[in-house]
Amino acid sequence: MKRLYSILVENRSGVLAKVCGLFARRVFNIDSLAVGETDDPKVSCITILSSGDSTTLEQIEKQLNKKIDVIKIKTFSEEESVSRELMLVKVRYTKSNRREIMEVCEILDAKIVDMSKNMMMIQICDTPEKTDLLIRMLQDVAILEVARTGTLALQKCSLSG
DSSP, X not given: OEEEEEEEEEOSTTXXXXXXXXXXXXXXXXXXXEEEEOSSTTEEXXXXXEEOOHHHHHHHXXXXXXXXXXXXXXXXXXXXXXXXXXXXXXXEOOHHHHHHHHHHHHHTTOEEEEEOSSEEEEEEEEOHHHHHXXXXXXXXXXXXXXXXXXXXXXXXXXXXX
């Protein structure tokens, strides 16, 4: 079972370390982590995707609520949210597979953002499932490097009232 935690925290040094330290001490798993300032520069949003049984996921929320720097926590399932992940993939290409790579990009709405004589960098901003699909579709190509953000998510408008 997976759960998303959208945690509003005070934007100051050490807060992220405290939140991650809680997960480490309690042996809670972090599947994905993303942090950024909100519209208020004094507040950051930490988005964590974690997995475990229902007791573990409930315990995570209780422990996060005890943290002094935590302002507010929203929890929701992946189905109750709109989530996105940014990924950059650098691949080596040849004349024989260049067109195929470009077609995969077109189908998955990925963009080629940099290119040289035998390498290209592809960008995709989509659901985690679609970013995983792009990797699988490029498995036969020489993937040189991959960089991904953590999952960003907001609860769907129809559920947030």
